[in-house]
Amino acid sequence: MRRFAIPVMVGGTALCTIAATVLAQQAAVPVARYEMRAETMSGLGGMAGGGGMGAAMSMAFGGTPKAQHMLWLDLGSSRAAADGKPKAEHFMPAGAKLGKSVLLRTPQAAKRDPGEADFQRPKGRMLIFWGCGEHAPKGQPVVIDFSKLAAGQVPAGLFTTAVPMDRWVSPSSSKTYGYWPGEDGKSAKPDSSLIGAHRVAGNYSPDMAFTLAKDFMAPLNASNALQPSGSTLLRWGAVADATGYYAMMIGGKQSGQGGEMSDVVWWSSSASRQFGGGLADWLAPATVAKLVNDKTVLSPQTTTCTVPAEVKAAAPDFMFGTLHAYGPEESFAYPPRPADPKVKWVPEWTARIRHRSTTGFLVGMEGFGASAAAGAQQPAPACKPKKKGLGGLLGGAVAGALGVPGAGGDGC
Known part of the structure; x- marks a missing residue:
């Protein structure tokens, strides 16, 4: 008999409703876990995500790269292939335009988690700003000396524990x-398109079957413009299914000696000092709802944010921005969770997909960063999936000194 998944829909109110049951019920670790991450990348993000030469030509003639769809798949199992030759594939709906299936490759090299890399310790300082407003409030920026970090002197509260x-x-x-x-x-x-029936089959995990109702999110259409005060007005169009927005910028000031950076400047749209953690990750809707409530993440109704003048003044040589629209999640499991909390849940497998839309832009280039409608474009190169941690946006050297999880991971 073919086994079909029962969707496990978890939302803000639903989470509260079933919380007592979840806490009381014992659950075994599933034999296999399957995770999908779907992202729509636009602006400079579209170029980095696989726009290649076409995106570069678009920029050269005053345009912006077309939006790209990116998909990462990860299968983990507690089983080994009987013949020692692991094989698994994901059978896609026709709308995915990926053929009958895609092969899930098992790496042969020594184990290394996605996103791990080796880093060179940077010199100089990091200046941290946060919050939307024309001017930075008293107490900003917080200054981090990289030489002290390299010596193991990590300032208290440097990394967020809220995310x-x-x-x-x-x-x-x-x-x-x-x-x-x-x-x-x-x-x-x-x-x-991801909508439709999906099946994952292999020789080291149970067969999985589930149907997705949510597709790739729409691209973010963002622009930024310098204001007379020296602040930067960031604007974007609302994206359907967005659960919240989070913006961050990274810039620098050169020392004049060999082009090295004397200061690295980082800013986030959070109303409080929140650095690192999972903010640059794919976040669950329930997590985003909590972060919107405490003003770490901007609400789904927000479409503007003013970056304080002091941020750009501290990074006169360059500044790159990223805007995330966190999206929906669909979760599945087999067998489904028993209604009776006294009955232990022993799932064979679980599967989930999370969505987000991301755009990248250069600060100070008015209008740049607006995404074009998705259309024919060169496909992204095949690559090993890496976690899109904060490190991929700060740069390996900076992230390495800070010990940022996922450092160096940029999706490829």
């Missing part, structure tokens, strides 16, 4: 691990 890092499937958490994109030369396209 926990999610425990994604990884090689180190699995007996057998498979990922995609791999080496099959396939990648999601700007017009790929």
Whole structure:
């Protein structure tokens, strides 16, 4: 008999309703966990996400790169393939335009979690700003000396504890691990759709079947413009299904000696000092709802944020911005959770997909960053999935000194 998944829909109110049951009920660790991360990347993010030469030409002629659809798949299992040759594939609906299936590759090298990398310790300082407003309030910026970090002197409260890092499937958490994109030369396209029936089958995990109702999110259409006060007005169009927005900028000031940076400047749209953690990750809707409530994340109704004048003044040489629209989640499990909390839940497998839309822009280039409608574009190159942690946006050297989780991971 073919086994079908029962959707486990978890939202803000639903979470409160079932919280008592979840806490009281014992649950076994599933044999297999499957995770999908879907992202729409626009602006400079579209270029980094696979726009390639087409995106570069668009920029050269005053345009902006077209939006790209990016998809990362991770399968982790407590089983090993009987013949020692692990194989798994994900059968997609026709609208995905990825053929009959995509192969989940099991890495042969020594285990290394997605996003890990080696780093060179940077010199100089980091200046941290936060919050939307024309001017930075008293007490900003917080100055971090990289030399002290390298010596192990980490300032108290440097990293946020309000936004926990999610425990994604990884090689180190699995007996057998498979990922995609791999080496099959396939990648999601700007017009790929995820809606429809999906099936994951392999020789080291139970068969999974589920149907997705949510598609890739719409691209973020953002622009930024310098104001007479020296502040920067960031604007964007509302995105359907967005649960909240989070913006951050990274910039620098050169020392004049060999082009090295004397100061690295970082700003986030959070109303309080929140740095690192899971803010640059795919966040669950329930987590985002809490972060909106405490003003760490901007509400789904917010479409503007003014970056304080002191931020750009501290980073006169360059400044790059990123805006995230966190999106919906769909979760599935087999067998479904028993209604009776006294009955232990022993799932064979769980699967989930999270969405977000991201755009990148250069600060000070008025209008740049507005995304074009998704259309024909060169596909993104196949790559090993890496967690899109804060490190990928700060740069490996800076993130390495700060010990940022996911440092160096940029999706490829």
